[in-house]
Amino acid sequence: MVSAEELGIVLLSLKVGSVAVLATLPPAFALAWLLARGRFPGKLLVDGLVHLPLVVPPVVTGWLLLLAFAPAGPIGGWLQGWFGVTVLFRWTGAAIAAGVMALPLMVRAMRLSIEAVDRRLETAARTLGARPWRVFWTITLPLSLPGVIAAAVLGFARALGEFGATITFVSNVPGETETLPLAIYAALQTPGGEGQVLRLAIVSVLLSLAALIASELLAKRAGRGLHVL
Numbered sequence: 001m002v003s004a005e006e007l008g009i010v011l012l013s014l015k016v017g018s019v020a021v022l023a024t025l026p027p028a029f030a031l032a033w034l035l036a037r038g039r040f041p042g043k044l045l046v047d048g049l050v051h052l053p054l055v056v057p058p059v060v061t062g063w064l065l066l067l068a069f070a071p072a073g074p075i076g077g078w079l080q081g082w083f084g085v086t087v088l089f090r091w092t093g094a095a096i097a098a099g100v101m102a103l104p105l106m107v108r109a110m111r112l113s114i115e116a117v118d119r120r121l122e123t124a125a126r127t128l129g130a131r132p133w134r135v136f137w138t139i140t141l142p143l144s145l146p147g148v149i150a151a152a153v154l155g156f157a158r159a160l161g162e163f164g165a166t167i168t169f170v171s172n173v174p175g176e177t178e179t180l181p182l183a184i185y186a187a188l189q190t191p192g193g194e195g196q197v198l199r200l201a202i203v204s205v206l207l208s209l210a211a212l213i214a215s216e217l218l219a220k221r222a223g224r225g226l227h228v229l
Contacts, residue, residue, distance in 0.1 A: 002199050006183075010203055016091055017159035020099035021152050028103055028155070029148065032110035040154040049106045058101065058164025065097060065169045068118075092171035094177045098159035105158055106151040113147020114140070153215035157208050180204050 002010065029052055036045065053061050069076040069087050079085050087093035117140055125135045141148075163181035170177045172186060184200045187193035 002153065002203065006196065006203075008175065009180060009183045010207075011228060012091060012175075013160055014207075016095045016098055016179055017156045019092075019095040020102060020159040021156045022108075023077040024103055024106060024155060025148075025152055027111055028106040028151065032107045032114055032151075035107070035141040036111045036114040040224070050107050053101050054104045058162075059168045061100060062097060062165035062168025064158055065093075065100065065165065069093065069169070087170070089170050089173050089177060091176055092169065094162075094166050094179060095159075097165040097169045098179075099163040101162045101165050102155035102158040103162075106155040109151035109154055110144065110147050113144040113150075116147070117143045121207075150215045153211050157215075160204065160207055160211070180207075 031046075033204070035047055049068070066088075067073050068096055069079070070223055071080050071086065071088075076086060079087070087096060103225060121139050121143075122135050125139055126132070130138070160179075161181055162179070163185065166179065167182055167185075168178065172178050172182045178186070180203065184204070187196040187200065190196075
């Protein structure tokens with residue numbers, strides 16, 4: 001059985017992962033759409049920048065976030081000056097780090113789903129007089145929905161496991177930024193912490209496995225719904 005402290009860590013991880021995915025989903029879909037359908041100079045560069053967090057060390061991503069969101073940074077200074085808030089050493093900062101690390105995986109899954117949509121259906125709808133926004137909401141989005149669902153759940157699973165960028169960006173603050181990976185790392189450094197490591201590791205595996213199974217089930221259900229339509 002997990003203790004009250006460990007339960008708090010699990011709940012914080014779920015909150016951070018959920019907020020990270022919800023905040024990342026719209027820009028991830030926009031980027032996926034741009035890369036799947038757009039033709040513009042510098043497309044390869046944009047594609048490379050989107051997927052950069054996958055290949056650079058996570059501590060580098062965390063360091064860049066720290067530079068950007070520090071009080072003297074371009075984003076952190078704006079937040080501090082206009083709203084009087086900071087994300088440093090806060091759970092919101094952990095959500096930002098998790099969202100940035102999950103972004104490439106989400107974009108990739110949604111891009112493949114958008115590219116798989118039959119363009120002839122969209123062309124036929126426009127020929128029949130449907131406006132671009134109606135084509136998008138009634139044809140493109142429903143047909144790419146399984147990929148969007150899979151991307152969201154995959155991003156959530158990735159956010160749950162985020163460590164390097166988070167600890168570099170917002171440190172490990174118990175009760176504020178200490179998610180499951182950070183708590184496991186801290187327990188490994190503590191004499192006699194093997195029991196806590198085991199419990200938290202089991203919870204992490206179960207949550208990740210549940211996310212992957214949910215992704216498959218939701219994608220299949222969405223696919224069956226589209227076949228009915």
